[in-house]
Each structure stands twice: as structure tokens, then as C-alpha cells.
Amino acid sequence: MSSDFYHSSIVPYAAIIIKICRAYTNSQEDFEDYYQEVCLQIWRSRESFNEQCAWTTWIYRISLNVCLTLLKKKKNNEPIHFTSDVLPDSVTVSNKAFENEALNQLYTAIKHLSEVDRAVILLYLEEKPQQEIADILGTNPNNIGVRVKRIKERLKKIIDEKFN
Numbered sequence: 001m002s003s004d005f006y007h008s009s010i011v012p013y014a015a016i017i018i019k020i021c022r023a024y025t026n027s028q029e030d031f032e033d034y035y036q037e038v039c040l041q042i043w044r045s046r047e048s049f050n051e052q053c054a055w056t057t058w059i060y061r062i063s064l065n066v067c068l069t070l071l072k073k074k075k076n077n078e079p080i081h082f083t084s085d086v087l088p089d090s091v092t093v094s095n096k097a098f099e100n101e102a103l104n105q106l107y108t109a110i111k112h113l114s115e116v117d118r119a120v121i122l123l124y125l126e127e128k129p130q131q132e133i134a135d136i137l138g139t140n141p142n143n144i145g146v147r148v149k150r151i152k153e154r155l156k157k158i159i160d161e162k163f164n
Contacts, residue, residue, distance in 0.1 A: 005046065010039055013059045016126065020060070023110050023118050024067040038066045053135060060128075060136045064119050071115065109158040113151060120144065121151045 010017070021034040042062050049058050110118055116137070123133040130148075134141040 005043060006039070009046070009055070010042055013056060016056065016059055017063050019122055019126070020063040020067055020119075022107060023122055024071050024115075026111070034067055034070055037070060038063045041066050054132075057132060057136055060123065064136070068115050068119075105159060105163050106155075108162065109155050112158050113154065117147065117151050117154075120147050121155070124148050124151075 017035060017038050021031050021038060025031040025034055042059065045062060049055070053061075110121060113121065119137060120133060123136060128136075130141040130144040133144045137144075
């Protein structure tokens with residue numbers, strides 16, 4: 001992966017990738033593997049980006065697809081082959097979420113949701129409009145509004161039961 005591409009097209013969106021990878025992993029090691037794989041897939045698919053959506057939407061789609069694919073492989077005990085063992089220091093330093101207890105509680109609650117509901121709430125927490133969330137997930141924007149309301153209620157219940 002060229003350094004220029006990484007710094008211009010991935011680093012500005014690292015927070016997005018970090019949040020998505022964090023929601024689908026349970027350890028720092030898994031997080032780092034998922035983050036690397038997402039970055040690699042963004043680089044590999046860069047030529048197929050046709051500007052029919054925003055670059056951030058593209059980043060979300062790839063990040064979610066990679067995480068869901070890796071999660072599925074893990075659940076099915078399929079071997080996962082990662083292409084690189086080197087993760088930029090900026091990622092490990094900036095991923096302080098594992099050290100923040102309140103954030104850990106939120107991510108623990110989010111992990112009790114289905115994979116699709118996790119994606120919906122992560123995009124909602126990023127303050128993405130319903131239309132963009134629908135575009136990323138390939139669904140109807142009206143469905144997103146209803147889904148967000150139900151997810152928020154479920155998260156509140158999970159957090160109240162687990163941590164109060």
C-alpha cells in the first residue's frame with residue numbers, strides 16, 4: 001500500500017474504521033487484525049470506487065463488509081489469513097477506547113445486537129443521515145428511523161441490566 005494513499009485516503013477516516021472494527025472485536029489483537037484487513041481492502045478496491053457515493057460512504061461499506069466477513073469466518077471456524085502483521089503506531093496509540101470504561105460498557109451493549117443493528121447504531125452515532133445509512137446498508141431510509149428507535153431502547157435495557 002502506498003504511503004501517499006494511506007495518508008490521504010485512509011488516515012483522515014481512521015476514526016470511522018476504528019469504531020467499526022471495535023464494535024466487531026473483543027480484543028486488541030482482533031481489533032488490530034480487522035483494522036489492517038479493512039485498510040488493505042480499501043486499498044485493493046480503490047480502483048473500483050466510481051464516485052456514485054461519498055468516499056466516507058465507501059469507507060463505511062468496506063469496513064462493515066470486511067468486519068462482517070471476518071466475524072462470519074470466525075463463527076464458522078474458518079481459517080482467516082491476514083496479509084500483514086504491521087500496524088501503524090498511530091492506530092494503536094489512537095485506539096484508547098479499550099481503556100475507557102464508559103465506552104467499553106457501550107461497546108459491550110452494542111455487541112449484544114445483531115451484526116446489522118450494530119452497523120445501524122454505529123452509523124447513527126456518527127450522526128449519519130438516515131438516507132446515507134440506508135445507502136450504506138442497502139435498505140429503506142424509513143426502516144432506519146424505526147430501527148434506530150428500537151435499537152436505542154434495546155441498548156438502554158442492556159446497559160441498565162448489565163451495569164446498574
